[in-house]
Amino acid sequence: MVAPASPPPSDSPEHRSSVDNLPTRFGSGWTSGVLSIVLGIVGLGAVICFHFPNLLTMPELREKYPVEIIRAVLHIELVAAFLLAMLSLVLRERKVLGLTGGGLVLIAALLGGSRVVIDDQIKDKGFFLGLDWFLLNLIYTCAIFIPLERLFARLPDQPIFRRGFVTDFTYFLISTLAVQLTTYLTIQPATVLFQWAVSPRVHAFVQNLPWVVQFLIIMLSVDLIQYWVHRVMHTVPWLWKFHAVHHSTDAMDWLAGSRLHLVEQVFTRTSSLIPAVVLGFHHVPVIAYLIFISFHATFIHANVRIGWGPLDWLFVSPRFHHWHHAIEREAIDKNFAVHFPVLDLLFGTYYLPGKSWPTGFGIHDKVPSGWLRQFFYPFLPQRKSVQENTPTVEVHE
Template identity: 40%
Template sequence: MDIFGIKGLLICALIFIPFEHLFHERPQKVLRKGLGVDLIYVMFNGLIVKVVIVLIAANTLEAAAMLVPQSITQAVGGQPVWLQVPEIILITDIGVYWAHRAFHTIPALWKFHAVHHGIEELDWLGAFHSHPVDAILTKALSLTPIFFLGFSEASIAVFSVIYFWHTLLVHSNVRIPFGPLKWLIASPQFHRWHHANQREAYDKNFAGQLPVLDMMFGTYNATGDKVPEKYGVDDPIPSSYFGQVGYPLMTHEKRSNHPVPSTEA
């Protein structure tokens, strides 16, 4: 059994490496800075997140059996898959949006999320580069309502495939015009400006899949065709995997370049 997802990683590499070479946003080497650390994130974070999702599902389904009327879970799970999947995308992305915003707003949480923003050369592997605490809390907040409401296994499986590939795409070093769809579906350009280490990008574009959420809550950053000058953070993020995992637990002065959003936004 491929518990570390090596086969999946190779498939992703065979797709995204040529894709980024042909349609890159900016020239970047395949063997770029931080590659080795990102590969460790892929293997270990992937395993951790899989275990956590199974635990979340088991405990949530048990709680739902006691708290949610069976008529509701049957009605939700009995819908056509093509209808359930968009509902799941909406519900989960609301959870992702607010979890993501909390990780930027609350200093104690930012220490964990700063690890993800520490990426200085962004590509598809950046999708895996998240502190385990960041990944676990975000998954818990976004997926618990899905299991609680009784969405079918088939619809959750379809959503999982869409979410996985879309997350890789928005982190990838590609320049693809989305046209009018950019208002509906998060694009690499949309998420790239969330990672930009520039004042106009701070605390913007929190949604994972639906930019309309940022538009609704005043955090959308319309950048047109501009390309970020640089990525990363001002925080002193260690370069090693274990250094990054332990970073939030260290005592250090906060030097974040992502200040708490204004309440007037």
């Protein structure tokens, strides 16, 4: 990875939080306040999981949890969130961050904290919401990407709680909570529709290949299918309405990639599963790929100036995908690949000018704000539904 030496010049003399309009520099109580909120959410979520394990945890993860260690970590985590909230309250003139973090810890403590007795009657079958999956995802994503965006920000003035944050966080929350539903809706169609193409001989041959080769085949085959699915979504008007939701963000960061309509999520993931069904990879490279794609999909949307230097044409970088979201006329309907830009070179949709970045993000369509309104948006009649070749920026949120 290559990171340019310095970020673009900042317009304002000091970065300010969009929550309370106070400085975010170290020592201002901002870092402690935000950390107390993140830890407070994770702690409260974990306590709720302890209360309702059957309803709120994934059976596959549930049986592997070292419960006593989690209890100890949860206890330390809630104490840390409380102390950070207090620190923020002392340091910061306005108290909204510290009070929010402290309030979350208080609710978690009132609900029993780390000492909640777990119902032993664990049932493995039935409906569940992946609250534990959401919490693990939140910890992992925040721990990696918030520091990356602070250290290597492309737009240092862009706040974490920027416009559209609540909408995108709702996407992040719902898509992880609904993991059972989306997994079912994804695996079922791919397995049923492509059962005819399954050959035990092919599966045996593929599974005997080295894992690294299988990993590369997964990357390439998924990207090839995904390229055309993505391109079709930009071309067919009624499909574009679903994908327009993803393009409606006017800020790129670690959370922006979460904005995916549920129908698009199922459609794209189902098509991405076809190679796995037909070729029958070993589960190790498949799991490795799932971990990789969850990192990479977030990375290419992140507000970071990190790239691959002279290899930018070989692997998709944040700059490459930022151009896919760009408002510039010449960048519209370009850069569809998610792993290998060579697919765009091959099919005539490659666009990566010099070392420059787009001047803004968004689309012409008037996509409403908020998860619920965006969910219904593709199903309602629109005046204009196809991305237009006009570099007009509409503010969506």
